[in-house]
Amino acid sequence: MAAHTISTAGTVNEDLAKERAKCNFNIEEVTNLLDGGKENTIKRKNIENISLDSGAHIDKIPEECLGPKERYENAVRKSCVYAKIVRDEVLTMTGMESFGSPVLRRTSDAFFKEISPFLLHLGMFVPTIMGQATPEQQAQWLPRALNMEILGTYAQTELGHGTFIRGLETTATYDPETEEFIFHSPTLTAYKWWGGGLGKTVNYCIVVAQLYTKGVCYGTHPFLVQIRDEDTHMPLPGVFVGEVGPRMGFHTADNGYLGFDHHRVPRMNMLMKNAQVLKDGTYVKSAKHGKLSYGTMVFVRVELVYEVAFNLAKAVTIATRYSAVRRQCQPRPDQPEPQILDYVTQQHKLFIGIATAHALQFTGYWLWDTFARVIGEMKEGKTDTLPELHALASCLKAVSTSDAASLIEQCRFACGGHGYMASSNLPALYTFVTATRTYEGDYTVLLLQTARYLIKAWEQAEEGKAMTPTVSYLVHSAYNRKAKWDNSCEGITRAFYAVAAGKIEASVNSIRRRMKTGLSFEDAWELTTVQLVAAAEAHCRAVISDTYWKETERMTSSSSAAVRSVMRQLNELFLVYWVLERTGDLLMYSTISGKDIIELQQRYEELLSQLRPNAVGLVEAFDFRDEILNSTLGAYDGRVYERLMEEALKSPLNAEPVNQSFHQHLKPFMQGKL
Numbered sequence: 001m002a003a004h005t006i007s008t009a010g011t012v013n014e015d016l017a018k019e020r021a022k023c024n025f026n027i028e029e030v031t032n033l034l035d036g037g038k039e040n041t042i043k044r045k046n047i048e049n050i051s052l053d054s055g056a057h058i059d060k061i062p063e064e065c066l067g068p069k070e071r072y073e074n075a076v077r078k079s080c081v082y083a084k085i086v087r088d089e090v091l092t093m094t095g096m097e098s099f100g101s102p103v104l105r106r107t108s109d110a111f112f113k114e115i116s117p118f119l120l121h122l123g124m125f126v127p128t129i130m131g132q133a134t135p136e137q138q139a140q141w142l143p144r145a146l147n148m149e150i151l152g153t154y155a156q157t158e159l160g161h162g163t164f165i166r167g168l169e170t171t172a173t174y175d176p177e178t179e180e181f182i183f184h185s186p187t188l189t190a191y192k193w194w195g196g197g198l199g200k201t202v203n204y205c206i207v208v209a210q211l212y213t214k215g216v217c218y219g220t221h222p223f224l225v226q227i228r229d230e231d232t233h234m235p236l237p238g239v240f241v242g243e244v245g246p247r248m249g250f251h252t253a254d255n256g257y258l259g260f261d262h263h264r265v266p267r268m269n270m271l272m273k274n275a276q277v278l279k280d281g282t283y284v285k286s287a288k289h290g291k292l293s294y295g296t297m298v299f300v301r302v303e304l305v306y307e308v309a310f311n312l313a314k315a316v317t318i319a320t321r322y323s324a325v326r327r328q329c330q331p332r333p334d335q336p337e338p339q340i341l342d343y344v345t346q347q348h349k350l351f352i353g354i355a356t357a358h359a360l361q362f363t364g365y366w367l368w369d370t371f372a373r374v375i376g377e378m379k380e381g382k383t384d385t386l387p388e389l390h391a392l393a394s395c396l397k398a399v400s401t402s403d404a405a406s407l408i409e410q411c412r413f414a415c416g417g418h419g420y421m422a423s424s425n426l427p428a429l430y431t432f433v434t435a436t437r438t439y440e441g442d443y444t445v446l447l448l449q450t451a452r453y454l455i456k457a458w459e460q461a462e463e464g465k466a467m468t469p470t471v472s473y474l475v476h477s478a479y480n481r482k483a484k485w486d487n488s489c490e491g492i493t494r495a496f497y498a499v500a501a502g503k504i505e506a507s508v509n510s511i512r513r514r515m516k517t518g519l520s521f522e523d524a525w526e527l528t529t530v531q532l533v534a535a536a537e538a539h540c541r542a543v544i545s546d547t548y549w550k551e552t553e554r555m556t557s558s559s560s561a562a563v564r565s566v567m568r569q570l571n572e573l574f575l576v577y578w579v580l581e582r583t584g585d586l587l588m589y590s591t592i593s594g595k596d597i598i599e600l601q602q603r604y605e606e607l608l609s610q611l612r613p614n615a616v617g618l619v620e621a622f623d624f625r626d627e628i629l630n631s632t633l634g635a636y637d638g639r640v641y642e643r644l645m646e647e648a649l650k651s652p653l654n655a656e657p658v659n660q661s662f663h664q665h666l667k668p669f670m671q672g673k674l
């Protein structure tokens with residue numbers, strides 16, 4: 001133990017205690033709102049207690065201090081312990097409805113500072129069987145997958161192609177003689193790359209491959225492929241599998257590579273809900289929409305919106321509590337150093353993070369309901385709402401992951417040097433969330449998918465055709481070019497829609513102008529993509545602002561006056577923040593004036609100061625147990641310095657007073673004997 005460590009176990013930092021006393025609303029009421037009702041809060045806490053009270057998640061040595069092999073092995077051990085708790089205790093007590101619930105993701109974060117090697121099993125393998133297999137295939141595989149007797153992942157991306165799925169090179173060629181598909185990787189770039197858990201953990205995976213039968217290629221299709229022996233775990237003959245090597249984060253997810261040399265797979269392992277190959281090799285397509293085989297990606301994109309909201313909520317809880325404890329500088333002589341939370345610039349860094357966590361969570365749940373409705377309609381054979389869902393899920397995934405990553409990084413900056421400590425958990429949160437901007441569809445690529453939809457919608461509006469709900473604002477915009485400025489929440493949202501419409505129209509005009517010079521549509525589109533990305537982003541920000549505002553009104557309609565007031569302040573802060581971020585666009589597409597902008601800047605600063613006393617209360621309403629925050633800076637007791645020292649002492653380098661490298665290298669070097 002270091003000489004100056006002060007043990008104050010059991011006590012709470014005085015500043016943090018004062019912040020709690022200052023809070024003027026009922027924290028539990030906001031927690032219930034965020035959980036979707038008191039009942040849900042009780043259920044969540046129950047699951048957290050079952051999962052965490054045994055202490056099975058505790059590491060003696062911080063996982064980031066372990067070598068790559070030990071770290072992975074520890075993650076597998078903990079994954080098994082956690083999965084057993086979920087299977088034997090949580091699901092037994094709460095019923096199967098908890099399976100796949102966000103609460104289980106929340107508790108799993110107490111076990112894994114990094115990622116569980118089982119993430120893709122539950123996150124994509126099981127959902128793909130549910131979404132792409134026939135009822136008979138589901139009956140064969142689902143029980144074993146849900147019971148984790150087999151473990152799987154999703155292997156789509158290859159060394160050569162991730163974005164362009166149609167360009168994948170792995171082939172699955174049907175052999176009617178043996179009624180098998182022959183899997184082959186014809187080139188190095190055909191090797192699957194990135195599948196989470198693929199390197200060492202899983203024995204099955206969903207492989208997306210080009211289907212050939214009777215000499216014809218029918219494009220990419222999903223298959224369920226066994227890659228390792230269920231008993232020995234050895235790769236099957238013709239299967240080359242391993243881990244991809246060190247990466248920025250995801251250290252414990254054993255992301256893997258996978259290649260095939262004429263590996264044979266039974267015909268019935270093709271996931272046949274949307275297309276089939278009959279015994280004689282005849283190809284039959286049953287899907288009513290060409291892109292239904294991309295369904296798992298849409299599902300995960302929808303999930304990611306509230307997944308990143310949850311991670312942002314954790315980061316902003318850590319940074320806000322720390323900012324209440326940390327004191328720095330002396331702006332007024334003869335007065336004590338202030339809490340850094342009192343600096344207005346610090347409030348500017350943090351409060352938008354709290355508001356964005358709410359905005360993304362509310363939008364995430366709204367998107368989930370939209371997804372569930374569209375899936376329900378598709379079960380009845382209706383696919384006409386799928387393009388709108390795809391456009392929405394694409395832009396919301398892109399913008400939410402990008403915003404959450406930059407705000408988590410901002411939380412790290414807000415914690416100064418200590419935010420750089422692994423024990424703060426901010427670096428791990430950042431590396432996890434920044435990856436979400438790339439995986440499941442790159443940011444730019446997905447915004448361009450939304451842009452395709454918006455351009456078509458603009459043309460439909462011009463032609464006076466019926467519009468789908470999320471683009472119906474374009475009808476009005478087609479004849480009303482500038483939104484009349486009004487600084488109410490409703491008025492701001494209307495102006496954001498006007499910005500989106502203005503940018504879509506400008507993109508359409510650019511494409512048309514370029515085509516008039518003789519360019520093809522594809523070339524004109526390519527030259528306009530910077531504008532198209534901006535238009536899709538503006539559309540997405542309007543949707544988020546609209547949803548956040550309407551959901552806040554709806555959810556707080558029967559809340560206490562204090563809760564309604566603080567939730568509205570946060571909502572208004574979010575809207576005004578984005579007005580101030582986008583003044584150029586608003587000057588162009590609404591009647592906002594310089595005077596309005598000056599007034600809004602003042603309103604923004606007023607909101608910061610109104611929210612200041614409730615800052616700790618607001619983050620505590622997220623109701624994270626210390627085990628889930630996993631942070632020296634963010635724990636409930638605010639014993640920041642003691643916890644930093646306690647964690648430092650766990651570093652393996654501190655296990656001995658003198659490291660052997662002193663005798664081997666340093667001493668001979670320093671004494672000129674090297």
Ligand SMILES: CCCCCCC/C=C/C(=O)SCCNC(=O)CCNC(=O)[C@H](O)C(C)(C)COP(=O)(O)OP(=O)(O)OC[C@H]1O[C@@H](n2cnc3c(N)ncnc32)[C@H](O)[C@@H]1OP(=O)(O)O
Pocket residue numbers: 119120123124154156157162163164165166196291294295297298300303304307386387390439440441442445449452453
């Ligand atoms: C909490 C859970 C955590 C889980 C951890 C997950 C870890 C990570 C896993 C992964 O990353 S798995 C791999 C994910 N890979 C991707 O997301 C690849 C991204 N690429 C694509 O999605 C597509 O290739 C593309 C970019 C959409 C292009 O596809 P394609 O070339 O086939 O289509 P286009 O010619 O561009 O468009 C044709 C037409 O189809 C429409 N469309 C495209 N995708 C969909 C879809 N998913 N659903 C519905 N419709 C779709 C597209 O809009 C076009 O429509 P039209 O404009 O012609 O009407």
Ligand SMILES: Cc1cc2nc3c(=O)[nH]c(=O)nc-3n(C[C@H](O)[C@H](O)[C@H](O)COP(=O)(O)OP(=O)(O)OC[C@H]3O[C@@H](n4cnc5c(N)ncnc54)[C@H](O)[C@@H]3O)c2cc1C
Pocket residue numbers: 120153154155156157160161162163164193194195196250255435438439440441442443444445448
């Ligand atoms: C941590 C992590 C985990 C992953 N897990 C999995 C997994 O489990 N299973 C799996 O199958 N995959 C997985 N992936 C792969 C992931 O889905 C892809 O990396 C992602 O879809 C991006 O594709 P890419 O790597 O081919 O990027 P690229 O498409 O090569 O992108 C490179 C650049 O090119 C730009 N670009 C590409 N196409 C266009 C275009 N048409 N127009 C304009 N710009 C373009 C992009 O915007 C980007 O700036 C994972 C990736 C990561 C980082």
